[in-house]
Amino acid sequence: MTVAMSMRTTCIKLVLLGAALAAANASAQVKIGFLGTLSGPGGALGQDQYDAFMLAVAQKDNKLGGVPVQLVKADDQLSPDVAVQAARKLVEEDKVSIITGMTYGNVMMAVAKPITSAGVVLLSSNASPAPLAGNGCAPLLFSVSSGTMNQINESGGQLTQDLGYKRVYVMAPNYQAGRDAVDGFKRTYKQQPVDEVYTPLNQLDFSAEIAQLQAANPDAVYVFYPGGQAVNFVKQYRQAGLLGKLPLISVATVDGTTLPALHETAVGAITASAYSPDLDNPQNRQFVAAFKAKYGRLPSMYAAASYDAAQLLDAALRKVGGNVTDKNALRAALRTADFKSVRGNFRFDTNQFGLVDFYRVDVVKGSAGAELATRSKIKVDYRDHLVDQCAMK
Structure with missing residues (x-):
């Protein structure tokens, strides 16, 4: 063999070795889809x-x-149809092994079965519609x-009951999570609500509804309004002269995502x-x-749960050595929830939904403006009644 031929053979071997190493590294990489309302x-x-997961x-x-x-990353635009298309792309084209995110319950209801039927793990860090927990x-x-919306609003109903309010007016948006929220509230609040009102999803003007609730003369108002709806509702509630006069109790309405827009308007909630x-x-x-240093704001419960999702995946992937092809082993590693929340x-x-503690958190005026202050625990390690409808053990 000539020197030239020997060098050519060596070069070919190096190229092949490089390709093999690249293929090995590619196979070692885990592709994760993030599907949420952005x-x-x-x-x-x-x-x-998304920000908390990436942190x-x-x-x-x-x-x-x-x-x-x-x-x-994929934006479902709060549309089940868009979400189904995005999920299909993540699974079929992007070849992800795990999908996380899931912001709204109606979206998760549309994509849960197509994703899991394709052999892809779906790890929600927010949406937890009742049917999927049962x-x-x-x-x-x-x-x-x-x-689930049932769990957290059962804690809200218990808090309202413990505060001694007898005539409560209930409001929520008319979609899966809104209906689950009211159902959960009514499981632990022992009185019949004065009224329960469902408003269109994404409605931002609540002036008519606020006038109606004033006419009903309740002794407290209980609402579930997330995101932009929350900001508008609380501002209009304050403008009507009610906040501080007519107690406002809520779930997912005043939190880390909405308080920066509400400031002291929300004090008293x-x-x-x-x-x-x-x-x-x-x-x-x-x-x-770390979250405040990177993003300049305090984290919400959505951020906290998503950060936990990343910690859970970190622990589970370590247990399986990064092997996401053995779904039984990956599932077993996830079920242990071996991380510090x-x-x-x-x-x-047993239904693979979380058992968590629930707290009373008030909006108070602090040294730097409005802030969230934990007052007490409402429920500890609280179990969702829906778990009894789940056949998994």
Whole structure:
């Protein structure tokens, strides 16, 4: 063999070795889809989810479980039809192994079955529609969110009951999560609501409804309004002279996504929540400091749950050595929930939805303006009644 031929052979071998190493590195990389609401009145919720997840990934040098990850982002635009198309692209074209995000319940209801039926793990960090926590549960479906709408609003109903209000007016948007919210509230609030009003999803003018609730003369108002709806409702409630006079109790209405827009307008509101930035544990102190330093704002419960989702995936992928092809092993690793939550207690129930603690969080005037202050625990390690409808064990 001539020297030239020998050099050519060596070059070919090096090229082939480089290609093999590149293929090995590509196979070691885990592709994760993020599907959430990133635009419109609800876009702040999805953005908080995305920002918190990416913060966790950045803190781990763009790896989870020691394995490089590539995140593919998609905006569902709060449209089930758009979400189904986006999910199909993530699964069929982008070849993701895991999809996280999930901001609104009606969207998750549309995509859960197509995603999990394709053998892709769906890990929600917010939307937790009641049907999927019950008889619609599935082996590859997980929710690390701050409880189902039933759970968190059952804590809201309990708080309202404990505060002694007898005539409560209830309002929520007319979609899956809104209906679940009212159902949850009524499971623990022992009196019949004065009225329960469902407004169109994305409605931003509540002047007529506020006039109606004033005429009903309740002794408290209970609402579930997330995102842009929350900002408008609370501002209009204050403008009507009601906040501070007629108690406002809510879930997901005044939180880290809406308080920056509301400021002191929201002072006096009472909330039931699975998270507050002032929760005193090492994980949360680190998370709040890092989130505020990177994004210039305090994290919401949506951000907290999404950060936890990344921590969960970090622990699970480490257990399986980054192998996402063995779905049974990956599922078993996820079910252990072997991570420290920024929200305090967290573990999965048999339906693979979370068991969490719920707190009373008030909006108060602090030294730097309006802030969220944890007052007490309402429920501890609270179990959703829907779990009994889930056939998984």
